[in-house]
Amino acid sequence: MSNVKFVGISGSLRKDSYNTKLLNNVAALLPEEVTMEIVEIRNLPLYDGDYEEEKRPLVVTEFRKKIAEADALVFVSPEYNYSIPGGLKNAIDWASRGKDAPIIGKPVSVMSATIGLWGGARLQLAFLPVFKFLNMFPVSKHEVMVAQANQKFDDKGNLLDETTKEIIKQNLLALKSLTLQLKK
Numbered sequence: 001m002s003n004v005k006f007v008g009i010s011g012s013l014r015k016d017s018y019n020t021k022l023l024n025n026v027a028a029l030l031p032e033e034v035t036m037e038i039v040e041i042r043n044l045p046l047y048d049g050d051y052e053e054e055k056r057p058l059v060v061t062e063f064r065k066k067i068a069e070a071d072a073l074v075f076v077s078p079e080y081n082y083s084i085p086g087g088l089k090n091a092i093d094w095a096s097r098g099k100d101a102p103i104i105g106k107p108v109s110v111m112s113a114t115i116g117l118w119g120g121a122r123l124q125l126a127f128l129p130v131f132k133f134l135n136m137f138p139v140s141k142h143e144v145m146v147a148q149a150n151q152k153f154d155d156k157g158n159l160l161d162e163t164t165k166e167i168i169k170q171n172l173l174a175l176k177s178l179t180l181q182l183k184k
């Protein structure tokens with residue numbers, strides 16, 4: 001089976017974000033027959049239950065369509081205060097509402113980069129209750145957590161560490177395999 005489609009989202013809006021750099025590297029390490037579209041979340045308004053369904057802002061409708069079209073999601077995100085950055089959580093909230101909530105049941109991979117020594121380990125855990133409620137399927141092996149991210153990229157944003165690249169490839173293969181299993 002071919003043409004598995006991932007949607008990749010960075011949890012950081014910062015121009016020089018290590019996580020956005022990591023996401024761009026992920027795009028170059030995809031398994032065969034997998035494509036990935038990078039989707040922006042910066043223009044989404046704050047979630048407001050008064051603007052669901054017919055009053056939904058166009059930018060939200062477009063975002064939900066992108067999520068619906070994805071076979072699996074790849075979140076590449078910093079850890080903020082041991083948890084999910086507000087912008088990314090907001091995007092997930094918009095995609096989680098209504099009878100046609102597009103995010104429910106999707107396979108997902110979380111990768112994280114931080115400048116500290118933990119690489120976003122607590123972010124990975126913070127996602128678990130969210131995935132449980134949304135009946136999502138997170139890939140657990142092999143976990144991608146890039147610690148000391150300020151030392152891991154060259155001037156052009158290329159990931160320098162070969163071991164990390166290998167772990168990313170393994171993670172993406174696992175996500176592809178899980179996606180195909182769930183599609184059967």
Ligand SMILES: Cc1cc2nc3c(=O)[nH]c(=O)nc-3n(C[C@H](O)[C@H](O)[C@H](O)COP(=O)(O)O)c2cc1C
Pocket residue numbers: 012013014016017018019020077078079080081082083113114115116117118119120
């Ligand atoms: C609001 C905020 C909260 C943060 N909380 C954490 C944290 O809980 N754990 C951690 O390791 N780093 C934390 N950091 C540091 C981030 O790891 C660091 O700023 C990282 O570079 C952000 O990712 P980015 O480069 O993709 O923007 C925090 C940064 C911000 C701005």
